[in-house]
Amino acid sequence: MEKTKFGIQGLDKALEGGIPQGNLVLISGGAGTGKSTLCLQFLLNGANLFGEKALYISTEQSPEELYKQAASFGWDLEKLEEKNLLKILYFDITHGSNFLSEVDVVIKEFQPKRVAIDSMTTLTDALIIGGMGTQSDFSLVQVVEKVSPIPRTEQIIAKSILYKLIRELKKYKLTTLLTSELYEESKRLSADGISEFITDGVIIMHYIEIGVGDYRSLEVRKMRYSNYDKDIIPYAITEKGLEIMDKLQ
Numbered sequence: 001m002e003k004t005k006f007g008i009q010g011l012d013k014a015l016e017g018g019i020p021q022g023n024l025v026l027i028s029g030g031a032g033t034g035k036s037t038l039c040l041q042f043l044l045n046g047a048n049l050f051g052e053k054a055l056y057i058s059t060e061q062s063p064e065e066l067y068k069q070a071a072s073f074g075w076d077l078e079k080l081e082e083k084n085l086l087k088i089l090y091f092d093i094t095h096g097s098n099f100l101s102e103v104d105v106v107i108k109e110f111q112p113k114r115v116a117i118d119s120m121t122t123l124t125d126a127l128i129i130g131g132m133g134t135q136s137d138f139s140l141v142q143v144v145e146k147v148s149p150i151p152r153t154e155q156i157i158a159k160s161i162l163y164k165l166i167r168e169l170k171k172y173k174l175t176t177l178l179t180s181e182l183y184e185e186s187k188r189l190s191a192d193g194i195s196e197f198i199t200d201g202v203i204i205m206h207y208i209e210i211g212v213g214d215y216r217s218l219e220v221r222k223m224r225y226s227n228y229d230k231d232i233i234p235y236a237i238t239e240k241g242l243e244i245m246d247k248l249q
Contacts, residue, residue: 004175007045010244014229022173028182029205035179039116041241047085052113057089059122073241093126115176166198200224
């Protein structure tokens with residue numbers, strides 16, 4: 001099976017060569033763990049090292065904010081956009097948008113090999129409250145009306161929405177990262193408690209403050225169609241981005 005590499009030494013080794021092509025992988029973690037940084041690095045390495053077009057779909061940070069974040073690591077997103085190797089889509093959920101239709105147009109026109117959606121937490125919340133626009137066929141009211149007129153709990157509605165979203169994204173057969181907030185002390189692997197079951201892979205990112213320092217680690221909890229290292233993997237956020245550390249350190 002062909003694999004898509006992160007281009008991060010140590011992480012690709014832990015994944016025995018990378019993510020199986022076409023997998024949708026959940027990147028879950030709390031604030032400060034580096035989820036967005038990992039997504040950017042995945043896309044930039046794909047473009048710079050492997051010549052693969054990359055699509056970043058943001059529901060939280062504007063392109064300008066992403067440029068600033070990337071620049072702190074010495075990454076020039078605008079240069080990659082000029083080369084037609086990177087495209088950034090920003091969805092302002094407060095203004096409403098037909099998410100799937102717009103994504104479909106961009107993917108068909110741009111034809112990326114790698115995709116990152118940051119974040120699924122914001123996107124799902126918007127879909128549940130119908131915040132993606134009254135014209136969208138993917139709103140809460142329409143989903144409920146199509147399924148059943150019987151009142152349903154928010155979790156059941158969220159599950160229906162997420163299943164449809166994941167199913168639609170899988171049709172493109174692109175290697176995709178989806179970020180989710182993971183609250184402290186949570187026993188779930190995602191904010192919604194559902195995404196971890198319907199995605200192909202799950203990578204959990206941890207952040208612990210110890211005295212005046214901090215400790216970051218990640219673990220691959222699931223990866224369909226591939227073997228992987230099940231150990232805890234320490235990493236650091238450096239001036240170069242996310243770097244895997246020696247497990248003995």
